[in-house]
Amino acid sequence: MSVLPYLIAGWLFLIGCYGLATSRNLIHAVGCLAVCQSSTYVLLLAIGYRDGGTAPVFSDIAPGSRPVVDPVVQALTLTDIVIGATVTALLLSLVIQVAKRHRTVDPDELSELRG
Amino acid sequence: MSVDRILPLIVAVPLFGAALLVGAGRRLPRSAAEVLGCLFAAATAALALAASAGTPSSTARPLEWLGGWRPHDGAGVGIVLVGDRIGLGLATLVSLLVVAALAYAWRYFDEPPRRHAGSFPALVLLFQAGMCGFALAGDLFNAFVFFELMGVVAYALTGYRVEEARAVQGALVFGVVNSLGAYTTLLGIGLLYARTGELGLAQIGSALDARPGGPDALVIAAFVLVATGLLVKAAAVPFHFWLADAHAVAPTPVCMLMSGVMVELGVYGTARVYWTVFAGPGGIPAPDAQRALLALGVLTAVLGAVMCGLQRHLKRLLAYSTVAHTGLFLIGLAVLTPEGLGGVALYVPAHAGVKAALFACVGILLDRFGSVDEPELHGKGRELPWVGVLFGTGGLALAGLPPFGTALGKAVTEEAVGGWATALFVVVSAATGGAVLRAGARVFLGLGPVLGSGAATSGPADATDDEAAEETTGKAEEPETSGGRLTRVPGSMLAVPAALLAGALAVGLVPGLRTGTGHAADAFTDQAGYLAAVLHGRAVEPVSTPPPHWSTAGVLWGLLATALAVGLALLAVRRPLGAEPARWTTPLRRLHSGHVGDYVAWFLAGVTLLGVLVV
Helix, strand or coil: CCCHHHHHHHHHHHHHHHHHHHCCCHHHHHHHHHHHHHHHHHHHHHHHCCCCCECCCCCCCCCCCCCECCHHHHHHHHHHHHHHHHHHHHHHHHHHHHHHHHCCCCHHHCCCCCC | CCHHHHHHHHHHHHHHHHHHHHHHCCCCCHHHHHHHHHHHHHHHHHHHHHHHHHCCCCCCCCEEEHHHCCCECCECCCCEEECCHHHHHHHHHHHHHHHHHHHHCCCECCCCCCCCCCHHHHHHHHHHHHHHHHHHECEHHHHHHHHHHHHHHHHHHHCCCCCCHHHHHHHHHHHHHHHHHHHHHHHHHHHHHHHHCCCEHHHHHHHHHHCCCCCCHHHHHHHHHHHHHHHHHCCCCCCCHHHHHHHHHCCHHHHHHHHHHHHHHHHHHHHHHHHHHHCCCCCCCHHHHHHHHHHHHHHHHHHHHHHHHHCCEHHHHHHHHHHHHHHHHHHHHHCCCHHHHHHHHHHHHHHHHHHHHHHHHHHHHHHHHCCCECCCCCCHHHHCHHHHHHHHHHHHHHHCCCCCHHHHHHHHHHHHHCCHHHHHHHHHHHHHHHHHHHHHHHHHHCCCCCCCCCHHHHCCHHHHHHHHHHCCCCCCCCCCECCCCCCCCCHHHHHHHHHHHHHHHHHHHCHHHHHHHHHHHHHHCCHHHHHHHHHHCCCCCCCCCCCCCCCHHHHHHHHHHHHHHHHHHHHHHHCCCCCCCCHHHHHHHHHCCCCHHHHHHHHHHHHHHHHHHHC
């Protein structure tokens, strides 16, 4: 079991946050949020991985004959992807409205809500 | 029908209602869609009440394994809904507040685009389903899914008026910060699954406790990550920045729901996860959890109270008061005793009633005058005496006037924490209540100097510009009602806040509620009992503690807080409107920049802070 996927998951989350914090464009920011979320996919899949394991589909292999990866985390990842698609679509549609109403997608120029 | 069978319906009924409204909404006239929405919300409230009434005692935990996937020998991947009294009580509170918000929103908003009559009630029902599901979920991943469902619907509802510039901006910030919090929660859930191979709250808890040697870095990291997402929703400092921006722009009925219950569900989630997963010997040691929650709670309460007093935008004022009260809830939670939790469990519903009523009053002002700016509304509220009475009562109740439930919850919580907490609770309630009363005195009584007189006129024009750069004023807001500004206030918009305040009063006066909540808190904080009930179907009675009750000291502190609030309001009213705010507040205002990048940086700082506090 390699430690590399866990490091990658941590890296993805932090680099996504860095991108969000320094973003000059809201579309880029929503993309960075999706990068943060992909760290959760990597983490979940890494947790379920088994050395030498194959897909947990038992149509052509006998149960117990060889190791399989954990199907639970794959189900979680699929659910997570669905949630991610919803959130990204909703946020992008809000960005479109921001662009229409404010004539900019630069967060530095959006200053109506403060204090 | 047994109580167990009702539990899934509490989530399924609003989901079905939302699906029906989306599907049939194209053919329905608007009034039919709104009646349907109210009916489904009320049916869910009735189911939650029936489930509460049907459980044999306040300490029972009815539970339902969906599809009959029960655990074998304490292990299993089934999905379980647990309807203990606190979870069911929250589902009831959510449903009642949804009914109130839908009734308030009766004939609200501009005529929706043709063939979309059902979209607002459908979104609210989805919101309700997410919140009820979160309150009842017995496993971490489903709690996360319901959490995300209520989150996504809340972003959509905040930006419901997509044609407004501010609304979409606030919704976007809200969405980004809360999604980021939800992803950290998921990372934490992943770590817990990696350690235990389980997702159920009870299963994870028992697996952690079975492991010798206490918590290691992975368990601590998992706690910090899971708690971060929940505390973002609970708007704990420094994760609170989204809240004021979202509340300032969301439609009033949505503000009622967000401030009343959604934020509190974050507090509930933190308590639930701690008491089921991390309270045992394999979890987080109690002193560490206490330190973290207490530090965040005090910070949140103080910052919320200060920012609340600085606002002139009425919705932002109420939003910061919610931040301050969430801090008080966290402090009550932090002592990790049934008494503290029982106090919070009474404080939350009473606060929900009062806060929702105050938002409803501000909504009336917005729809009547097209502004939520305190100086601009000066004296205009004199033509709405009943709204003024309701607003003033709400302000007094927020400060902790006995016998409102807020006073009872505050008294019980501060006694459970003890010592310095009493002073903090009194000061914070007085400051938030005082800010509300100050605004009420200016708007509804016309007290104090009017705009443009006194010091404000002598100030140079650029001073006003500077001020505008540092704060949100709330001028020139679009009314939310159909057909522009209201000419007369409809009865439903007055009846809803009155009913909500009556509810907050009932929390303080009904004795059965107090004893029931006390026993429910005993059961909530009994980890062994929860694990035995969920994993082995054994009911274990928790150790009984004296239920919350009115005490002389509590009543006196409540009266003192109210008197302080009135005094603060009278002092603040004398200050000239539009005067320069005190210099020391400028850095605080600058922190709340409305910039999504800043908020994400604060978010990372908050995760680090939480980690340092727990280790």
